Amino acid sequence: MSQSIKEVQEEIIEEFGILDGDMEMTNFYVMELGQKLPEFNEENKTEENIVKGCQSKVWLTAELNGDRINYQADSNTAITKGLVSLLVRIFSGQKADDIIESELFFPQKIGMERFIGTQRSNGFGAMIKQMKLYALAYKSKIEL
Amino acid sequence: MADVSNINGINVEAIRTQFPVLDQMVNGKPLAYFDNAATNQKPTSVIKALEQYYEGYNANIHRGIHTLAEKATKAFEDTRTTLGKFINAAEPEEIIFTKGTTESINLVAATFGRKFISNGDEIIISGLEHHSNIVPWQLVAEENGAKIRVIDVLDNGTLDIRQFKSLLSSKTKLVAVNHASNSLGTINPIDEIIALAHEVGAKVLIDGAQATAHLDIDVQALDCDFYALSAHKCYGPTGTGALYGKRELLEAMPPYQGGGEMIKDVSFEKTTYNDIPYKFEAGTPNIGDVIAFKSALDFITEVGKSNIAAHENDLLQYAREKALQIPGLRIIGDSDNKLSVLSFIVExxxxxxxxxxxxxxxIAVRTGHHCTQPLMERFKIEGTVRASFAVYNTKVEIDRMIESLHRIVKFLK
Known part of the structure; x- marks a missing residue:
């Protein structure tokens, strides 16, 4: 039984809690998570897969596996790659409806705004939006 | 600590106590502020001057008959006189207050550009320019059909003066270059550039945003036609700056904006304009910040520009040497003649x-293209990390940056 979106978020909050708000450690940890993302297909690094509204380049793709959606992502910066990896971890393997209706409470709980700043917060929001749009698109495909 | 005693004629530790903002923890560590090329911090005297103005004599300047207006006017005009002396203008009237360097350049573009540059003329800028010394000229060129020519940048981040000479001709109406590059720190040979431009009859605008707080500036000896600068890069407030212009040019130029202050007489049939500098200062200016700007200039003069320059150069050489030991680190712009700017990338x-x-x-640094996208394109890079030093920085702070860089490189490579 796979974890729910809520459960994965709680797991992330717990992991970040161990870092005790140390910014340098937190950044290192985020980058480490990014390094663990599965390799992104270079051919998919196209203009249309770039998430609009991010300061760094973020590429995002999604595929349908049965009634579940899997996401792949990459970024040209290590910290952003780590941040998007958190979203990939939360949303991959979930149902479209669950993704669309999900509420993300983990960014606030891990104090994300403190280490990404306002401008990049907008970028993070753009990533979430793009992932939900993929879910919406697949939902209509499933229902057809 | 070796670097906090009286070296280069200054006592850095004593100076640091004049900058309240430096005394704080950021993310649990003491702040090391290395983003001085973007804006530097303000000494207590500047902050107090603002407070005193608003608490003691806030009033609109010029034409006011009451005591407060008189006091504010005097303080405002004192800054003009002080700044005039600071850059050795022939007379204070040649100093026009603006929002800052960007507005100063736009003012010249909109007035001198409109009147004296026309179809077929050429404007020369350099590959080291900030967007604010590129785009205003592009606007002029779009409007009146002038052409923009660009001085090449050599691999070490200096300007190709030989190629510059080949660009000059009787078509050249204006040369607009920076005194020092904000991205790389390169100090340009503006005396040579000005002399060469004058030989073909062109006027020269110097973007002095980066240089004003660090280099001795003598606009008469340089013989530049315009010099643009910002207060906030000189330990002064944001939102104010100045344009120096030679009297005969300022008088020949049409007004920039219309409004109060810039007129002599207004009727619906005909309006006559005020004399310089007021002709270019329409509307209520940024009085408080202009007044506080004087305290910033006084601070620099008291510490001594040559002392500041020597200290900053010490810091730059120290940082440069240490940075070059970091695996994969490459300094972008490594001219012998530089402001205290360390711009680098790590492979x-x-x-x-x-x-x-x-x-x-x-540790506060700036990353990105630093508003110089064409320059980044020239070096085929997306951006750099830029650490820029000021009078209050120390070698201890630089050590912290270097240690941190070693940790980052070790982790990511």
Missing amino acids: GIHPFDIGQMLDASG
């Missing part, structure tokens, strides 16, 4: 990540 690591990691250690 395989995005500048953004370095900036973010340094911030986590309380």
Whole structure:
């Protein structure tokens, strides 16, 4: 039984809690998570897969596996790659409806705004939006 | 600590106590502020001057008959006189207050550009320019059909003066270059550039945003036609700056904006304009910040520009040497004649990540293209990490940055 979106978020909050708000450690940890993302297909690094509204380049793709959606992502910066990896971890393997209706409470709980700043917060929001749009698109495909 | 005693004629530790903002923890670490090329911090005297103005004599300046207006006018005009002396203008009337360097350049573009540059004329800028010394000229060129020519940048971040000479002709109406590059720190040979431009009858505008707080500036000896500068890069407030212009040019130029202050007489049939500098200062200016700007100039003069320059150069050489020991680090712009700006990239690591990691250690640097996208294109890079030093920085702070860089590189490579 796979974890729910809520459960994965709680797991992330717990992991970040161990870092005790140390910014340098937190950044290192985020980058480490990014390094663990599965390799992104270079051919998919196209203009249309770039998430609009991010300061760094973020590429995002999604595929349908049965009634579940899997996401792949990459970024040209290590910290952003780590941040998007958190979203990939939360949303991959979930149902479209669950993704669309999900509420993300983990960014606030891990104090994300403190280490990404306002401008990049907008970028993070753009990533979430793009992932939900993929879910919406697949939902209509499933229902057809 | 070796670097906090009286070296280069200044006592850095004593100076630091004049900058309240420096005394704080950022992300649990003491702040090391290395983003001085973007804006530097303000001494207590500047902050107090603002307070005194608003608490004691806030009033609109010029034409006011009451005591407060008189006091504010005098303080405002004192800054003009002080700044005039600071850059050795022939007379204070040649100093026009603006919002800053960007507005000063736009003022020249909109007035001198409109009147004296026409179809077929050429404007020469350099590959080291900030967007604010590129785009205003592009606007002029779009409007009146002039052409923009660009001085090449050599691999070490200096200007190709030989190629500059080949660009000059009787078509050249204006040469607009910076005194020093904000991205790389390169100090340009503006005396030579000005002399060469004058030989073909062109006027010269110097973007002095980066240089004003660090280099001795003598606009008469330089013989430049315009010099643009910002207060906030000289330990002064944001939102104010100045344009120096030679009297005969300022008098020949049409007004910039219309409004109060810039007129002599207004009727619906005909309006006559005020004399310089007021002709270019329409509307209520940024009185408080202009007044406080004087305290910033006084601060620089008291510490001594040559002392500041020697200290900053010490810091630059120290940082440069240490930085070059970091694996994969490459300095972008390594001219012998530089302001205290260390711009670098580390192979395989995005500048953004370095900036973010340094911030986590309380160290403020700038990352990105620094508003000089054509220059980044020239070096085929997306951006750099830029550490820029000021009078209050120390070698201890630089050590912290270097240690942090070693940790980042070790982790990411």
